[in-house]
Amino acid sequence: MKSELIVINRPKSGISEAIKTIRTNLQFSSIDRKVKSILVTSSFSGEGKSFISANLAASFAQTGSKVLLVDCDMRRGRQHIIFGLDNDEGLSNLLITNVSKKFGHYIQRTGIDNLYVLPMGVVPPNPSELLASDKNKQLTQILEDEFDMIIYDGVPVGGLTDSVIMADLVDKIVIVCAYKQTPMEMLQNTKRSLDNFKDKIAGVIVNKMPSPKNHYYNNYYN
Numbered sequence: 001m002k003s004e005l006i007v008i009n010r011p012k013s014g015i016s017e018a019i020k021t022i023r024t025n026l027q028f029s030s031i032d033r034k035v036k037s038i039l040v041t042s043s044f045s046g047e048g049k050s051f052i053s054a055n056l057a058a059s060f061a062q063t064g065s066k067v068l069l070v071d072c073d074m075r076r077g078r079q080h081i082i083f084g085l086d087n088d089e090g091l092s093n094l095l096i097t098n099v100s101k102k103f104g105h106y107i108q109r110t111g112i113d114n115l116y117v118l119p120m121g122v123v124p125p126n127p128s129e130l131l132a133s134d135k136n137k138q139l140t141q142i143l144e145d146e147f148d149m150i151i152y153d154g155v156p157v158g159g160l161t162d163s164v165i166m167a168d169l170v171d172k173i174v175i176v177c178a179y180k181q182t183p184m185e186m187l188q189n190t191k192r193s194l195d196n197f198k199d200k201i202a203g204v205i206v207n208k209m210p211s212p213k214n215h216y217y218n219n220y221y222n
Contacts, residue, residue, distance in 0.1 A: 022059075025202070026172060029202045037169070039167055039173045041175060042156045042176040043175075050073075056151055066148045068151070073155045074091060075123060079119055090120050131165045137169060154166050170200065181208065
């Protein structure tokens with residue numbers, strides 16, 4: 001398991017405490033109904049979206065909740081790399097089968113109690129169409145019945161419709177940006193792309209914030 005799982009490898013670090021604070025804020029971000037599904041997205045590749053998704057999922061699992069992390073980036077997903085899992089079969093493969101009968105076959109256990117991963121699977125020729133399919137809508141409902149929390153690691157919004165499609169199927173949306181890397185105009189464009197779901201946007205996480213107190217902050221999250 002890679003060192004990116006800070007909440008597991010460095011549970012008392014400032015980064016882990018920050019992730020736990022985000023977890024708590026997300027739990028209280030809805031008054032009328034319990035938050036069961038969260039989409040994590042960003043403006044472009046490299047802002048730390050997958051790192052945040054993995055650690056947030058692990059943090060929810062530490063509370064005793066049964067958590068599933070779904071890698072919706074069927075182009076460049078990397079959750080199988082972070083968790084050291086097989087990626088021969090995953091979400092892309094599942095969405096061309098009978099999802100109600102086969103979903104359990106594609107979900108993998110991790111070395112973390114209560115945490116499961118559905119990896120991206122093989123790279124399909126039509127990721128957006130798969131996510132927009134009735135089978136994917138059916139799958140999201142099935143997963144909400146099976147798990148206490150589902151974290152969707154989405155595709156960056158810039159130039160692609162994948163995360164906009166997924167935004168319609170989740171309870172909350174988190175946008176990740178990178179300190180001194182994400183242009184404000186691009187972040188604003190990302191927010192505008194999600195305007196139809198603005199009530200679902202829980203907030204923006206600023207990643208890769210430098211700190212003289214902890215060198216890990218230079219590479220990961222503040």
